[in-house]
Amino acid sequence: MTATSLQDCEALDRQDPLRELRDRFDLPDGVIYLDGNSLGALPRATPRRVAEAVERGWGRGLIKSWNAEGWAGLPRTVGDKIARLIGAGPGEVVAADSTSVNLYKVLFAAIRLAATASPQRRIILSERGNFSTDLYIAESLCQQHGYTLKLVAPGDLQLALDGDVAVLMLTQVNFRTGAMHDMPSLTARAHAQGALAVWDLAHSAGAVPVDVHGAQADFAVGCGYKYLNGGPGSPAYVWVHPQHVNRVAQPLSGWWSHSAPFAFAAGYEPATGIDRYLAGSPPILSLVALDCGLDTLLSAEPLGGMAALRRKSLALTEMFMGLVRERLSGHGLGIVTPEEQSRRGSQVCLTRDEGGYAIVQALMARGVIGDFRVGDGQQQPDILRFGFAPLYVRFVDVWNAVEQLRQVLDRGEWRDARFAQPKPVT
Numbered sequence: 001m002t003a004t005s006l007q008d009c010e011a012l013d014r015q016d017p018l019r020e021l022r023d024r025f026d027l028p029d030g031v032i033y034l035d036g037n038s039l040g041a042l043p044r045a046t047p048r049r050v051a052e053a054v055e056r057g058w059g060r061g062l063i064k065s066w067n068a069e070g071w072a073g074l075p076r077t078v079g080d081k082i083a084r085l086i087g088a089g090p091g092e093v094v095a096a097d098s099t100s101v102n103l104y105k106v107l108f109a110a111i112r113l114a115a116t117a118s119p120q121r122r123i124i125l126s127e128r129g130n131f132s133t134d135l136y137i138a139e140s141l142c143q144q145h146g147y148t149l150k151l152v153a154p155g156d157l158q159l160a161l162d163g164d165v166a167v168l169m170l171t172q173v174n175f176r177t178g179a180m181h182d183m184p185s186l187t188a189r190a191h192a193q194g195a196l197a198v199w200d201l202a203h204s205a206g207a208v209p210v211d212v213h214g215a216q217a218d219f220a221v222g223c224g225y226k227y228l229n230g231g232p233g234s235p236a237y238v239w240v241h242p243q244h245v246n247r248v249a250q251p252l253s254g255w256w257s258h259s260a261p262f263a264f265a266a267g268y269e270p271a272t273g274i275d276r277y278l279a280g281s282p283p284i285l286s287l288v289a290l291d292c293g294l295d296t297l298l299s300a301e302p303l304g305g306m307a308a309l310r311r312k313s314l315a316l317t318e319m320f321m322g323l324v325r326e327r328l329s330g331h332g333l334g335i336v337t338p339e340e341q342s343r344r345g346s347q348v349c350l351t352r353d354e355g356g357y358a359i360v361q362a363l364m365a366r367g368v369i370g371d372f373r374v375g376d377g378q379q380q381p382d383i384l385r386f387g388f389a390p391l392y393v394r395f396v397d398v399w400n401a402v403e404q405l406r407q408v409l410d411r412g413e414w415r416d417a418r419f420a421q422p423k424p425v426t
C-alpha cells in the first residue's frame with residue numbers, strides 16, 4: 001500500500017471497516033500513539049467499570065461481592081475472552097499474575113513433563129534476542145533444576161532443535177525487531193524431536209491471529225497490558241494444552257490453585273484444569289480493567305475480528321515502512337522489521353547509528369509517542385520502535401508520524417540537550 005499524500009490516508013481511514021473502533025478509546029488530543037505494543041490505550045468504558053467495581057462491589061457489597069459480583073470466577077471469565085483471541089477453548093485459559101510469573105509456572109511444568117518421557121534431555125532452547133524477563137526466568141529455572149539454557153540466532157533454531165532439547169521456549173513476535181516466528185512449523189519440529197513447545201504471545205495476541213490448537217502448542221503465556229488494553233501492570237494469562245493440564249502441578253501451590261481453596265485442608269491437592277495455574281487471590285480491580293479491555297477488542301468481532309485487525313495492522317506497518325524509505329531517505333535510518341508479511345508482527349523498528357534515544361524523545365515532544373530499546377552494543381542495535389495497534393491507529397497517524405520524524409531529523413532537533421537525559425522507563 002503506497003500513500004502519496006495526507007489526503008490518500010484520509011481516504012483510507014474513511015474506507016476502513018474498523019474506523020469506528022477508535023472512538024471506544026480515550027486518546028489525548030494532539031497525540032499520535034504508536035506505543036500500544038508497550039501500554040495499550042485506555043478504553044472509554046474502563047474508568048466507569050473500575051469505579052463500579054470499587055463503589056458498588058467493594059464499597060456496598062463488601063465481602064459478599066466475591067460471590068455476588070462473580071469476582072471469584074473472574075480469572076476464568078476473563079481467560080475465556082482471551083481464549084477467543086488465541087485459538088484456545090473455553091475453560092483453557094486463566095488470567096493471573098504477571099507474564100514472568102506465568103512463564104515460570106509453565107516452564108517448570110514443561111520440564112517436568114518432558115522428564116517423564118526422557119529424563120536425559122537437559123536443554124531449554126530459546127532465541128538469543130528473546131525478551132529479557134523470559135531469559136532471566138528460564139536461566140534461574142535452569143540453575144534450580146540442573147538444566148542448560150541454550151540461546152541461538154532465530155535462523156538457527158530448526159537446526160538447534162535436536163534430541164537433547166527438553167523444551168523450546170519462544171516469543172512469537174520479537175519485541176526488538178517485530179519479527180514473527182512460524183509457530184506451527186517450529187512447534188512441529190520440536191515435537192518431531194521429542195521436545196515440548198512453550199510460546200510467549202505478549203507481542204502477538206490481540207494484534208495477530210493466534211491459534212494455539214492449530215499450532216499444536218503445549219503451553220502459552222501472554223501479557224494483558226499491551227494489545228489487550230488491560231492497563232498498566234494488568235494481569236497476564238496462561239494456557240495449557242488440555243492433554244497436559246492435569247498431568248503435572250505448577251510450582252506455586254497457592255490456595256487459589258487448590259482443588260478446594262475454601263476447604264482449608266491440611267494437604268495440597270491441585271485443582272483439575274487450568275485453575276491449578278492460579279496461585280494467590282486474583283487482583284479484582286485489575287481484572288475488571290482487563291475484562292473491559294478485552295470487551296473493547298472483542299467488539300471488533302462483528303467487523304471481521306482478528307482477521308480484519310491483522311489486515312489493517314499489515315497495511316499500517318507496510319505504509320510506515322514505505323514512507324520511511326521514500327520520505328526519510330538520507331537520514332541514516334535502517335528498518336530491521338521483516339518485509340515479508342508472514343514474518344512481521346504489528347510494529348516497525350528502525351535503527352540509526354546515532355541519536356536513537358534523543359530522536360524518540362524529540363518526537364514525543366511533538367506528540368508522537370513511540371519508544372526506544374537499547375541494543376547490546378554487539379549483535380543487537382539500538383531500536384526506535386513504533387507499534388501500530390489496529391484498533392485505534394489511523395492511516396493519517398502513519399503519515400503524520402513520518403512527517404514529524406522528518407522534521408525532527410531535518411532540523412536536527414534531537415540534538416537539543418534536553419532530549420539526551422535518559423529517564424528510568426524508556
Ligand SMILES: *Cc1c(COP(=O)(O)O)cnc(C)c1O
Nearest residue numbers: 098099100131171175200202223
Ligand atoms: C511485555 C513482555 C513481558 C512482560 O512481562 P511482565 O512479567 O508482565 O512484566 C514478558 N515477555 C515478553 C516477551 C514481553 O513482551
